[in-house]
Amino acid sequence: MLALLDDILDQNIDAIDEMIRKDFGGFIITLAITFLIILLMVLVYVFFVWVSIQISRKIFAFIQKKRGRKIHLQFAENITKAAIIFIFIVIPLAGDQIRKSIFGSAAVIAAIVGFAAQDIIQDVLSGLLISIYKPFDLGDRIELEDGTSGIVERITMRHVVVTLVDTVRLVIPNSKLNSAALKNYSYDYVPRSAQFKFPVDYNSDIEKTKEIIADAVEESSYSVPGKRNRNGEKIYSPVYFISLEDSALMMMVTVYYDHATPTEVLKDDINTRVFIALENAGIEVPYPHETVLLKQ
Numbered sequence: 001m002l003a004l005l006d007d008i009l010d011q012n013i014d015a016i017d018e019m020i021r022k023d024f025g026g027f028i029i030t031l032a033i034t035f036l037i038i039l040l041m042v043l044v045y046v047f048f049v050w051v052s053i054q055i056s057r058k059i060f061a062f063i064q065k066k067r068g069r070k071i072h073l074q075f076a077e078n079i080t081k082a083a084i085i086f087i088f089i090v091i092p093l094a095g096d097q098i099r100k101s102i103f104g105s106a107a108v109i110a111a112i113v114g115f116a117a118q119d120i121i122q123d124v125l126s127g128l129l130i131s132i133y134k135p136f137d138l139g140d141r142i143e144l145e146d147g148t149s150g151i152v153e154r155i156t157m158r159h160v161v162v163t164l165v166d167t168v169r170l171v172i173p174n175s176k177l178n179s180a181a182l183k184n185y186s187y188d189y190v191p192r193s194a195q196f197k198f199p200v201d202y203n204s205d206i207e208k209t210k211e212i213i214a215d216a217v218e219e220s221s222y223s224v225p226g227k228r229n230r231n232g233e234k235i236y237s238p239v240y241f242i243s244l245e246d247s248a249l250m251m252m253v254t255v256y257y258d259h260a261t262p263t264e265v266l267k268d269d270i271n272t273r274v275f276i277a278l279e280n281a282g283i284e285v286p287y288p289h290e291t292v293l294l295k296q
Helices: 002-011 013-022 024-067 071-104 106-115 119-133 174-179 206-219 263-280
Strands: 141-143 149-155 159-164 169-173 192-200 239-244 249-257
Touching (some): 024 071, 071 119, 071 149, 119 159, 119 169, 119 174, 192 263, 206 239, 249 263
Antiparallel strands (some): 141 149, 149 159, 159 169, 192 249
């Protein structure tokens, strides 16, 4: 656009000079009208670019709604947005000479290849490789080489954002993650699990107690079916009577939950639900007693 304006000025410089000398007022009016037309064209052009980005965003949002939030879709959306800006803004503003050099100059192409080893291009290429081979996906729980673990929140063209246990965001360059050895606890989706033990009074109805604990676990919004039965179907783990303690019957259950769920949140919810359910059912949760005998 700037190149077009420059060409117009070069081709009509003599006519413009003559108009200024003969009719300066008319020149000012013509200049103002020309400026308004150019401004209108720029606004329409910017609006077209904005609409293109919004359409791209809507298309990817529709795809993600059908297929879920995937790391390759998010990276492709970022690449598409950058391509739209580059094609419709950077190249038009660059002028014919720069535009020709970008696409036709072997020296520029060689320079781009040479810069591929630099940080920015390296991160973009690493992000592309991550989105293609998917060593992890959005929502996966991963652990880095230094023992730091968290949930993959999003990917950009330069970095991956990981949410840690304490909700702090860790921003990691794509090139670092692409070359690092990491643990993916969500690979092929195997849910996490935690064991819970609940002591109940010796006089408790064992089968009723098992049923109450199992119902409380299934009612939790954090627990998921994670144990497979003989038919291969995923079910909630049963409750087991595992031992006779000094003052209680000990019940145990394994609870499965998604990788994105913090362990402390799950434990708080399950313990609260089971304790309230046992109390409402009149089943006592015993605690140690001591009897002290005093001799006179």
